[in-house]
Amino acid sequence: MPGTFIDVDVDPAVASDPALAAKLTEVCPVDIYATGGEGGTLSINEGNLDECVLCGLCIDAAPAGTVRVVKLYDEGAVLSS
């Protein structure tokens, strides 16, 4: 479920990679990402989505185009890194 203002879209291949999941968890300053899935895969803390500070660190931490931060208040504009 998206936040009121922000949503994130993570490629399933990234979400299922424990190393990338750990990296996303580490870089996010507002704990949107967690390694709460089975075997250390990625889970999203939906309650924290609206805390996103648009820093783009998650976009930079993953392979290009695999993580998208969507600004729901701006007609779905996608944050660029």
Add this chain to the structure above:
Amino acid sequence: MRFFEYESRQIVKAAGIPVSAHGFARTPEEARRIAEEIAAPVVIKSQVLTGGRMKAGGVRFADTPEEAAREAEFVLGLEINGHMPRGVLVDSKVAVKQEFYAGVVWDGIRKQPVMLFSDMGGIDIEEVAETHPDRVGRGHFSNLTEVSDYEAKQVIASIGVTGSALTRATPILARLARLFVRHDMTLAEINPLALLEDGRFVAVDAHMDMENEARGRQQTLLKALGVGDEETRQAREATPFELAGEEVDAQDHRGVAGNVTEFDGNLGLVIGAGGGSLTLFDAVRAHGGKPANYCEIGGNPSVAKACGLAKLVLQKPGVEKIAVMMSIVSNTRVDIVARGVIKACLELGYDPAEKIAIFRIPGAWEDEGFKILKKYGVEYCDRSVSMHEAARRAVEKIQGVAA
């Protein structure tokens, strides 16, 4: 922060100002013991941080230690303006020839402390200043250099006190002024300062208020008085609304969204930026608005924190709209606050465009913030609109609602 009278007496005494013989008691037995030591008629005074003690029966007289214990028992059980006493002050009943007033207060306009002295003590100095302005001597002094006895003497002499009384009162006022500066007081007064039959002056009652922000550097004094960190010593107890504001602020470490003070108006305020919040509060009032609260938001609070504060204010009975206003912010993100206040409206089932009278926070990330506000139809403005004008617009909107 305010001090109890028994603490104020200790502060005054430590500064070298004579005080009448007294002691602090928490039980009738202690009161009896102190009265025995004084070995003279005593006054039993309730120790509460509120006025109107005499009227409420919190000041009693006793001629014997047994009577002192009985009166203390009565006073210890007496609630005054919702306050139960901390204890009682057992004070010797002195033979007073004349009552004077000695005080030092902070003059916010001159940005200097001012010494006050009057030969009409024992009553409110404000009343004396209004009805007999010529009977109140005044003298500003620097809080950077030590005040001299001569400066104090000039203040006392200006109301016609001469001779022995002038000589004896001078060091008292000078010492009061020095303790005021040394202990970061906002008010230090002795009322009455009693002139006894034998020509001596003694402090019969004292009242001290210290700058709350000075608690950190006044730890030695506070420890000596036994005042713990948990004692806020505000002028009144925090209301449930204000306590809820503290909880919102405590929910995470990011930024500030709290310091809430409750008022009984209909316009909720989510305001901040240091002095900006005071300016905005005053601006709302200057335009005829009735604030429902004061608060401080800043330092880049989280969305959840901004949301929590806005929800608290929106849910306060009587609040019709909220105004979200700050001066120009650099360390608080406009878009984060915008998300917080809009989320508060949505979660409470309100239309943000209806409930937010105005959003005037220019500064960091304002473009993103304005996009959010635009999407939800909230009236917003940038730095080209002054804080006063924003306040005026908010008041105009809410007055339209009231009409």
